[in-house]
Amino acid sequence: MCLSLKNNTDILDQVYPFLFNSILYYNIFKEDFYMPTIHIYHHGDTDGITAGACIFHGLCAPLLFHTRLCYRLYNYETPLDFHKVEEDDIIFLVDYSLSNKDNIARLRGLCLDLWKDEEDKHVFWLDHHKTSYKFIDQYPLNKISKVINTDICGAAISYLFCKAFYKMSYVYTLEEYYDKLSTLVKLINDGVYKFDKESIRNEFIEYVDSWDTWKHDKEYDTEFNLGCIALLNDPTNTAFCNLADPFMDATLSFITAYTEKCITAGKNILKFNESLNKQQMIEMAFEVNIKFENKTYTCLVFNGRGNSTTFGDNINKYDICAMMYFIGDTWINSLYSAKIDTLPISEFMGGGGHPGASGFQVHDITPIFIKGKDTVIK
Numbered sequence: 001m002c003l004s005l006k007n008n009t010d011i012l013d014q015v016y017p018f019l020f021n022s023i024l025y026y027n028i029f030k031e032d033f034y035m036p037t038i039h040i041y042h043h044g045d046t047d048g049i050t051a052g053a054c055i056f057h058g059l060c061a062p063l064l065f066h067t068r069l070c071y072r073l074y075n076y077e078t079p080l081d082f083h084k085v086e087e088d089d090i091i092f093l094v095d096y097s098l099s100n101k102d103n104i105a106r107l108r109g110l111c112l113d114l115w116k117d118e119e120d121k122h123v124f125w126l127d128h129h130k131t132s133y134k135f136i137d138q139y140p141l142n143k144i145s146k147v148i149n150t151d152i153c154g155a156a157i158s159y160l161f162c163k164a165f166y167k168m169s170y171v172y173t174l175e176e177y178y179d180k181l182s183t184l185v186k187l188i189n190d191g192v193y194k195f196d197k198e199s200i201r202n203e204f205i206e207y208v209d210s211w212d213t214w215k216h217d218k219e220y221d222t223e224f225n226l227g228c229i230a231l232l233n234d235p236t237n238t239a240f241c242n243l244a245d246p247f248m249d250a251t252l253s254f255i256t257a258y259t260e261k262c263i264t265a266g267k268n269i270l271k272f273n274e275s276l277n278k279q280q281m282i283e284m285a286f287e288v289n290i291k292f293e294n295k296t297y298t299c300l301v302f303n304g305r306g307n308s309t310t311f312g313d314n315i316n317k318y319d320i321c322a323m324m325y326f327i328g329d330t331w332i333n334s335l336y337s338a339k340i341d342t343l344p345i346s347e348f349m350g351g352g353g354h355p356g357a358s359g360f361q362v363h364d365i366t367p368i369f370i371k372g373k374d375t376v377i378k
Contacts, residue, residue, distance in 0.1 A: 036088035037068040041080065042235065043095040043154065044073045045307075046228040047212040050155035050205070051094035051126070053232075053240035058162025059092075071235060076100060076351075076359065082110040090122055090178075095154025097129035099352040104135055111140040121145065121178040124185065126157045128213070130343060131352025145185040149195050153212040157195060159205050163246040164193040204243045204259050214356040222309055223266030226273070230265055270309070277310050288369055290320060292345050292377045301369045308336040308357060320345075324369060333368070334359040345377060 038060050042052035052071060060069055074080060074096065080103045085091060098104055107123070115122060123144040125132075132148050135141055149157055165184055187193060197215075200206050210218035211225040218224070232239060239258055242251035285302045297319035302310060304325060311321040315338050323334040333349075334357070335342035341355040349368075351360025362368060368377075 036086065036090060037070055037084075039070045039072060039085060039089060039091045040235070041072045041074055041091065041093045041096055044075050045095075045212070046225050046232070047153045047155050047208055048073070048095040049232060049235055050208050050228075050240075050244065051153075051158040052092075052235035053237070054155060054158035054162055054244040055092050055094055056235050057240050057244040058159070058246045059165060076361075079103065080106050082106060085110060085114070087114045088122075090181075091124065093123070093125045093127070094158050095127060096125075097127060097132050097352050098125065098141060099129070099131035099134050101135075104138070104141065107144075108140050111143065121182045124181060126154065126161060128152060128154050128157055129352055129354065131347060134347075134352070145182050147185055147188050147195070151213075152195065152197055152200070153209040155208045155212070156197075156200050156205050159202060159244060159246070160193070160195050160199055161188070162244075164188065166246050167193075202243075202255060204255050207259055207262075214354065220263045220266070223270055224259065224263045225266065226269040226309065227262030227264070227266035230269060231262055273309065274312060277306070277312050280304060280310070281312070281314065287318075290345070290377060292348075297340060307334075311336065322369065329363055331362050331364075331368075332359065333362065348377060 040052050040055050040060075042048040042055075052073075056069065056071075070084065072081070076097065082091075098107070111123070123140070125141075125144055125146040125148075127146075127148055128150050130150050136146075136148070147157055147161065152160075161184070164187070165180070168180055168184060184193075188195060197206075197209065200209065207218050207221055207224045208228075210216060210221040231237075232243075242254040243258060245251050281300075281302065284304050285300055288299050288301055290297045290299045299320040299322055300311065300314050300318045301322045301324065304310075304323070306323060308315060308321070310323065315321050315336060319337060319339050320342060321336045323336070325332050333346075333351075335346055335353075336357050338356065342358045343353060343355050346353055346358035346360045349360035349362065351358060353359050
C-alpha cells in the first residue's frame, strides 16, 4: 500500500508528533520549501556546550531534513565571525556575554547590513552573565530578541526556552517560526514562563547549573564538570539527544545514569589532576597582593591554562586565584574566588563574568602581575 504522506499530514501527526511543532510540520514535503541556516554560537565550557546542545536537540534536530546547521564555539577572546550569515538565517547566541565592544560592533554591522535597523527577528541571545547588561540599551542589543537571567546558568536558560517553545501552538511557515520564537522571548520576559532553578527538573542540567553558577548545591559537581569536559565536548554528541530532551520524562533513567557516569569519570580525573596541579603550583605559581578600591587582596597567580579546580585547596586560602596565559598578542586572565566578588576588578579591566569567576584581556601583562610586587588596579 502506497501512502502519500504529503497529502496526509494527519497521519504524520500521529507517527512523528515531535516533528510537527516546527516549520517541518507543514512544509517538509513541499518541493519549494526552503529552510535557512541556523547558526549556533556558544561558549566553550560545559555550560556553553550544553546550551548549544539544548538549542540543537530542542529546536533544530527536527528540521535537519531541510536546514543547514552551523556550530560555532567561541571563547570571549575570540572575534565573532558572521561572514557566512545570510538574510534569512537564524542566529542563536547562547551562554555568551556580549560585553566585548568589538564583538558588539561586529553584530551591529551584521544587523545593519542584513536587516537594517528594524526590530530584529533573526538573532536570539540567551545568556546569564551580569556583564550582559552593560551595553544592553545600545543598538543592536536593544533590538535583538534576548533572555538574560543571572539566576541560572546558560544551559538551563536554553533548556527551559526549548521546553516553553513546545508548549506553544504549531507553526506552518518560516515567518511564523520567526514570530513564534520572538513571541516566546516576550512571554518569558513578561514572566509568563518561569525561568528559575525550581523549573529545571532535569538532573543533568541542574548539575551544570550548580557548577557554572558557583551555587555548589549538588554533591560532586566539580567531578561532574570534569567528567563532562572529557565525555561531552561537542553539542552534537548523541548523548545530548536524551540529556537535552525537552520531553525528558521518557529519558529520566538515562539522565540519571549519564550524570553518574560523568561524576565517576570526573572522580578519576580529579585524582590525577590533584597530583599534577600540586606540582604545577610549585613550579608555575607565585603570590602577589592586589590593591583595588582601597582594599588589599592576597592572590595566587598561575601562568598556564586550566580552571578553578587547577588551584585545588588554594581557592580557599587566597582571596583571589588568578590564571593567565598568552595567545598571539593578548594575555587572557581569569580570576576565581570563594571569598570575594571578582567581577568589579574584571569589569574595571574591560572584562566580565560572574562574582566567583570572571576574566579580562590585556596586551601587556607587566603592570598587572609581577612576582614580588603589589598589583595596583584602582
